[in-house]
Amino acid sequence: xxxTHVLVCAGTGCSSSKSLxxxxxxxxxxxxxxxxxxVKVVKTGCFxxxxxxxxxxxxxxxxxxxxxxxxxxxxxVNEHLFKGRPVRRLEMKDIDEKTKEEIFDIxxxxxxxxxxxxxxxxxxxxxxxxxxxxxxxxxxxxxxKILATYTPQQVIDEMTVSGLRGRGGGGFPTGKKxxxxxxQKSAEKYVICNADEGDPGAFMDRSIxxxxxxxxxxxxxxxxxxIGAHVGYVYIRAEYPIAVERLKIAIAQAEEYGLLGKDILxxxxxxxxxxxxxxxxxxxxxxxxxxxxxxxxxxxxxxKPPFPAVKGVWGKPTIINNVETxxxxxxxxxNGAEWFAKIGTxxxxxxxxxALGGKIxxxxxxxxxxxxxxxxxxxxxxxxxxxxxNFKAVQTGGPSGGCLTxxxxxxxxDFDTLIALGSMMGSGGMIVLDEDNCMVDxxxxxxxxxxxxxxxxCSPCRIGTQRMLELLKDICEGRGTLxxxxxxxxxxxxxxxxxxxxxxxxxxxxxxxxxxxFHDEYMAHVxxxxxxxxxxxxxxDYTIDPTLCRKCGLCAKGxxxxxxxxxxxxxxxxxxxxxxxxxxxCVQNCPFGAIMRS
Amino acid sequence: MKSLxxxxxxxxxxxxxxxLRQDNAEYRILVGMATCGIAAGARPVMKALMSAVEKDxxxxxxxxxxxxxxxxxxxxxxxxxxxxxxxxxxxxNAMKAREIVESHIKHGKIxxxxxxxxxxxxx
Numbered sequence: 210x211x212x213t214h215v216l217v218c219a220g221t222g223c224s225s226s227k228s229l230x231x232x233x234x235x236x237x238x239x240x241x242x243x244x245x246x247x248v249k250v251v252k253t254g255c256f257x258x259x260x261x262x263x264x265x266x267x268x269x270x271x272x273x274x275x276x277x278x279x280x281x282x283x284x285x286v287n288e289h290l291f292k293g294r295p296v297r298r299l300e301m302k303d304i305d306e307k308t309k310e311e312i313f314d315i316x317x318x319x320x321x322x323x324x325x326x327x328x329x330x331x332x333x334x335x336x337x338x339x340x341x342x343x344x345x346x347x348x349x350x351x352x353x354k355i356l357a358t359y360t361p362q363q364v365i366d367e368m369t370v371s372g373l374r375g376r377g378g379g380g381f382p383t384g385k386k387x388x389x390x391x392x393q394k395s396a397e398k399y400v401i402c403n404a405d406e407g408d409p410g411a412f413m414d415r416s417i418x419x420x421x422x423x424x425x426x427x428x429x430x431x432x433x434x435x436i437g438a439h440v441g442y443v444y445i446r447a448e449y450p451i452a453v454e455r456l457k458i459a460i461a462q463a464e465e466y467g468l469l470g471k472d473i474l475x476x477x478x479x480x481x482x483x484x485x486x487x488x489x490x491x492x493x494x495x496x497x498x499x500x501x502x503x504x505x506x507x508x509x510x511x512x513k514p515p516f517p518a519v520k521g522v523w524g525k526p527t528i529i530n531n532v533e534t535x536x537x538x539x540x541x542x543x544n545g546a547e548w549f550a551k552i553g554t555x556x557x558x559x560x561x562x563x564a565l566g567g568k569i570x571x572x573x574x575x576x577x578x579x580x581x582x583x584x585x586x587x588x589x590x591x592x593x594x595x596x597x598x599n600f601k602a603v604q605t606g607g608p609s610g611g612c613l614t615x616x617x618x619x620x621x622x623d624f625d626t627l628i629a630l631g632s633m634m635g636s637g638g639m640i641v642l643d644e645d646n647c648m649v650d651x652x653x654x655x656x657x658x659x660x661x662x663x664x665x666x667c668s669p670c671r672i673g674t675q676r677m678l679e680l681l682k683d684i685c686e687g688r689g690t691l692x693x694x695x696x697x698x699x700x701x702x703x704x705x706x707x708x709x710x711x712x713x714x715x716x717x718x719x720x721x722x723x724x725x726x727f728h729d730e731y732m733a734h735v736x737x738x739x740x741x742x743x744x745x746x747x748x749x750d751y752t753i754d755p756t757l758c759r760k761c762g763l764c765a766k767g768x769x770x771x772x773x774x775x776x777x778x779x780x781x782x783x784x785x786x787x788x789x790x791x792x793x794x795c796v797q798n799c800p801f802g803a804i805m806r807s
Numbered sequence: 808m809k810s811l812x813x814x815x816x817x818x819x820x821x822x823x824x825x826x827l828r829q830d831n832a833e834y835r836i837l838v839g840m841a842t843c844g845i846a847a848g849a850r851p852v853m854k855a856l857m858s859a860v861e862k863d864x865x866x867x868x869x870x871x872x873x874x875x876x877x878x879x880x881x882x883x884x885x886x887x888x889x890x891x892x893x894x895x896x897x898x899x900n901a902m903k904a905r906e907i908v909e910s911h912i913k914h915g916k917i918x919x920x921x922x923x924x925x926x927x928x929x930x
Contacts, residue, residue, distance in 0.1 A: 210860075211827075212869040212870070216828070246857075247853070269832070269869075270870055271830075292842070293840040341824065342821060344818050346825060347818070349814055353814050466817075468808070474810055474814070475809045
């Protein structure tokens with residue numbers, strides 16, 4: 210047994226900043242110091258603070274190193290692992306606002322203090338590729354207990370009492386969903402894990418599968434027992450290669466240990482899990498399209514009802530739950546439904562994982578009890594907007610959600626409050642926007658995404674979103690009028706009301722929410738032909754301030770359209786507005802800050 | 808695996824893989840392992856402690872630490888209980904380390920003789 214464990218994040222974020230090479234370097238360094246009997250290096254899942262990756266944690270000292278570079282590894286090995294002196298300069302720390310003292314205890318730092326990790330409980334703690342580490346931390350105990358002592362109905366009742374609601378975005382009560390499927394008389398039923406995480410900026414599900422795949426497998430087996438299914442599918446996008454790989458390893462290990470397969474723990478219950486890879490189409494996160502894709506058909510939605518619980522994959526009763534929903538389930542059965550129901554708010558129990566991104570100091574993955582305010586998440590955990598910029602809005606719910614403003618920040622986060630505020634929980638993407646973001650441009654970005662991702666089956670979504678995108682481009686490029694705004698809003702309402710599936714029905718949300726909350730910005734674009742955030746290029750004017758111009762000619766040299774003229778050393782340079790394409794190259798080239806954007 | 812008992816056996820056997828990362832040890836043992844400690848022979852002490860703790864699955868986290876500041880008393884081993892009371896053992900060697908585990912950790916009996924500098928040197 211070793212005395213020290215070095216845990217290195219091997220999730221997608223840290224891997225992309227060379228964490229796997231860091232693991233190798235640690236192993237080499239430990240070998241060179243002859244510490245192999247004493248120190249073990251473990252690849253683990255996401256710690257959450259992706260902004261400061263790669264993260265390396267040393268136990269039992271509980272020292273968290275951040276932004277570790279390859280060149281730092283030797284110092285950690287020599288100083289900390291060999292001589293027992295932590296390398297202070299690499300340690301994650303916070304400053305106590307009152308005493309001005311440095312806080313090194315990770316649980317007391319602002320980023321972690323308000324978090325409660327249930328779905329992420331094992332991420333950054335265990336090696337996801339070793340089933341025994343999961344078992345050591347009570348893994349598969351819930352399944353074991355259920356198979357030995359529960360009836361399927363008791364499982365469903367416990368789910369209902371827990372109050373767990375679907376974490377994929379809809380917030381449908383999980384117990385109810387299972388009950389519908391259990392009530393169907395059919396010898397063949399299916400459990401699907403929806404891991405087709407498609408919202409731009411969302412990476413909760415990926416991190417759970419990368420960091421703790423067994424929790425999802427265990428929960429799927431529990432779901433299978435509850436509804437009477439013997440086959441489960443994990444539908445995951447192929448663009449998550451690390452998650453797919455770890456799932457494959459996890460399934461193989463669970464089968465080897467007899468925790469999946471025939472006659473699990475001598476209970477007579479059979480359950481197998483297969484992986485189905487998706488090609489990364491956003492619409493396949495919609496359950497009927499997902500089912501079509503699993504069946505080998507083109508990923509397109511169908512009219513509901515019949516709901517999947519009645520007629521799902523291969524025409525058989527099917528439940529589809531999201532990755533994060535599943536990840537909560539083993540804990541609920543170990544600690545009791547009442548324990549879970551007490552966390553969070555009465556109508557939204559438990560916690561929610563959010564992927565914080567955009568203009569925020571601590572980009573990363575956070576898990577907080579429901580009912581935490583947006584302000585706590587964005588300012589205390591997230592650290593607010595970087596570079597002292599002013600917060601403008603937070604976009605939740607991805608392309609189906611909306612924007613919330615400063616005025617909304619003191620509201621508690623739960624399914625119903627966010628809908629009442631004109632946005633939605635969604636799967637948990639939280640993109641923070643600051644004063645430099647143009648809200649019309651944000652709406653255009655999401656609409657661009659939707660136009661790409663619309664499957665084309667129904668005309669409101671296929672044609673309506675295309676028209677909306679054209680209108681948004683008109684506004685961004687200075688061709689918009691008050692009429693354009695009216696048309697945009699009308700079209701948004703029509704698309705929302707008449708689309709076939711959730712994708713189209715929610716696609717206009719970013720437009721409607723920005724139209725109502727940032728009407729002034731739209732007006733500035735169409736009436737004054739100005740973009741207040743200075744993002745929309747066509748609405749910007751570049752001019753050279755003759756008093757600041759030193760007549761060096763660098764701007765003219767770098768101008769791709771020869772729009773700038775002047776006489777070197779003699780006359781100040783001038784921009785020909787007709788030729789200017791507003792690329793901004795001159796601003797970057799001018800050493801004297803003489804070029805103005807307005 | 809065919810039963811819940813078997814699952815529990817695997818759990819027990821695997822627990823030592825992860826307890827290190829949990830906060831539930833009854834004792835913390837620190838070994839001074841700066842240059843002075845290593846030169847005085849702290850590494851065999853650490854190895855002896857590791858194998859003694861492992862042999863009986865004792866609820867102990869074993870950590871190395873930097874220079875404690877009393878280099879002439881190295882190798883130094885500190886034992887800290889859950890309420891933070893610290894016992895400092897001086898001039899420890901592998902044999903003494905095993906005795907400390909046997910007496911202090913297993914039976915709660917502090918080995919007073921090894922905590923004093925006088926009459927407890929290597930010579």
